[in-house]
Amino acid sequence: MIGLAKTAGGPGNVELIERPEREPAAGEVLLDVLAAGVCGTDLHIEAGEYAAVPPVTLGHELCGVVRAAGDGVDAALIGARVVSETFFSTCGACPPCREGRPNLCALRRSIGTHVDGAFAPRTIVPARNVHRIPAWLAPEGAALAEPLACVCQCMLDPAAVAPGERVLVVGPGPMGVLAGQVARTLGGEVVLSGLPRDAARLEVARGLGLEATDTLADGFEADVAIDASGSAAGAAICMEQVRSGGRFVQVGIFGRPVTVPLDLVLKKEIDLSTGFASTPLSWRRAIRMIERRDVALDPLVSEVAALGDWRRVFDDLRASRGMKVVFDPQASA
Structure with a gap:
């Protein structure tokens, strides 16, 4: 074949x-x-x-x-x-x-x-x-289902978002939109951020009921910031926009060494977490979310x-x- x-x-x-x-x-x-x-x-x-x-x-x-x-x-x-x-x-x-x-x-x-x-x-x-x-x-x-299981691995063990928390997701590709849906299921108030060139992708997110923008408001601050862009710029935005004592979750893969402002992790005491690929547990959670129609x-x-x-x-x-x-x-x- x-x-x-x-x-x-x-x-x-x-x-x-x-x-x-x-x-x-x-x-x-x-x-x-x-x-x-x-x-x-x-x-x-x-x-x-x-x-x-x-x-x-x-x-x-x-x-x-x-x-x-x-x-x-x-x-x-x-x-x-x-x-x-x-x-x-x-x-x-x-x-x-x-x-x-x-x-x-x-x-x-x-x-x-x-x-x-x-x-x-x-x-x-x-x-x-x-x-x-x-x-x-x-x-x-x-x-x-597979990328959803990967998002679950990053965000559900333990839960990265608590009910009522403001969540910034940077990168409106498939992983970002899935992460936004999972964050909403956890009770987060989600803002999905992209670039002007991402207009069509941001519109898909809006169609799923997510707030989506290519321009963050001045002074915007998140309890949880999730990078799904896999870019140094995206990770830097997350570290800059998350509040002191907040959480940063890396979902995207960079694919190469990058430079990011890690001193912000120290100075703001940001909890940094991630997840690689998936596990049987994250798959069970993903399948359950699909069956309950928690995500589209x-x-x-x-x-x-x-x-x-x-x-x-x-x-x-x-x-x-x-x-x-x-x-x-x-x-x-």
Whole structure:
């Protein structure tokens, strides 16, 4: 089958190529991929800014239908529409694994970086990783369950927002809009901030009932500031706008070393927290939020594209054109 793969290290080296297929082994399921979201991490991998083990098919945000199951897997899963956690394997013995934090295992292998992922018509994942999705949720929206789980990892363990707190979210991309929705669910009064070029994305946020602006009022001060921009400027705004004794949560990935005013963390006694990827706990919380309709996923999908359009899609997302683009690996280019 044809998949979009990172073929070698360094910048570039991403192309549509023939990728190997196999049957699911014991404890695994084979998925027909219905939708695969393009993540900022995929852009960082293409730019050589995030480690991958090539050759490897990209894509870790997915929704699919279980086509076949290996030994030891409940046959009732076949035909189910599911989303999947991203870690293919971990050591299971290190302190983070034993503490329920497989995201921090030094030997973790993840789909889309170490093991072939979802930018192909079919992929294989461990059966323990899949979660059924509600019938009302479109596959394209369901692909955002993975970024939602990552936001939950950053914001819910422990809760980053208390009821009534003013929350600033910098960066109105998918992670920022998801973070804003989660903060609102926690009882926060949310302001989502972007740049003038983010007008379309800010409008999506307003459509979900979030306050969104490209100009913060003079003297604006937040109890909690969340950077979802993955930029040094965004992180600096958060540190500047959060009140003394407030909290700063880093959700975005920079992809490179950056300079930020860390002295503000000291001088204002800011509590700084973050979260890497996701855990089984953050996935359970994300699925529960979806089932309760605490967050909306479908409105964040700005385009469904064929894999053959990947170059244009990557360029558009780097230029902040569109919100979330999802590949349909079953579609012809």
